[in-house]
Amino acid sequence: MATGLTGGTPVTKRIDRFVTGGCLIFLVLLIVIGGSLLAALWYRLWSTENTTNRNRAAAEVEHRERIDRAARESAQALRASAATDPATLTALIGKHTRAPVITYNATHKEFTAKVEMSTIYDTAHLLTVGVERIVSCEVFTYTPGPDRAWRVDLTTRETATCRPGKQIGDLAHRARQVLENLNGDLMTVAEAQRVLDQARSPGRLIVRNVTHDKRTTTVSALLADATKTVGQCYRLTMSRPGNQVPSPATATPTSLC
Structure with missing residues (x-):
């Protein structure tokens, strides 16, 4: 009785080894390339988020400085002015705070200015860039003190307070x-x-x-x-x-x- 061939020919074996090796190389390359792309994507996401956070942090500092500067300069202008009439003092407060609404309490000789203040900063996204705003409603309350000094109290309110x-x-x-x-x-x-x-x-x-x-x-x-x-x-x-x-x-x- 004739026996069947086992193991295949040397040519077939070499082809099998070549195919197997090629598949392994392709798989390794695929893993390396895919890993590199994922790493690049992760870095890009981290970089854009980090840039946005850094810009926002800087904008928050700038925003606070603008508010404090408006309070300081308006109080200095009130003290330096020789005027005592509410109309002139109201105009001075408006000039330094940009407040569109300024009320005067004649009983306490107190001024209250409400103004919406905003600071713009750049944001980074995966494929685009944009801008965002930090918005706050600031209330400046001015009360007279001795020797023509003025005290300024600052309060931050909900933005709806400044809408009118x-x-x-x-x-x-x-x-x-x-x-x-x-x-x-x-x-x-x-x-x-x-x-x-x-x-x-x-x-x-x-x-x-x-x-x-x-x-x-x-x-x-x-x-x-x-x-x-x-x-x-x-x-x-x-x-x-x-x-x-x-x-x-x-x-x-x-x-x-």
């Missing part, structure tokens, strides 16, 4: 732009009201008075938030036609209108 003020500030900005682009002068309350209605503020900006000097026209107006529950008097000024040295229009919070 932000709406009033946006309205004041639009009103200033309207005056900046105006050709001509405003002579009466009715004329000023008609022009400033272009600030897209139906019922939220009420002109109370219009005055003139040789160089400027001043409009006193009451500005309100969207719900008309919070109001702030503003002094809006613009250069008169023929002024040899025209100045930009301004919108300054004041205590009376």
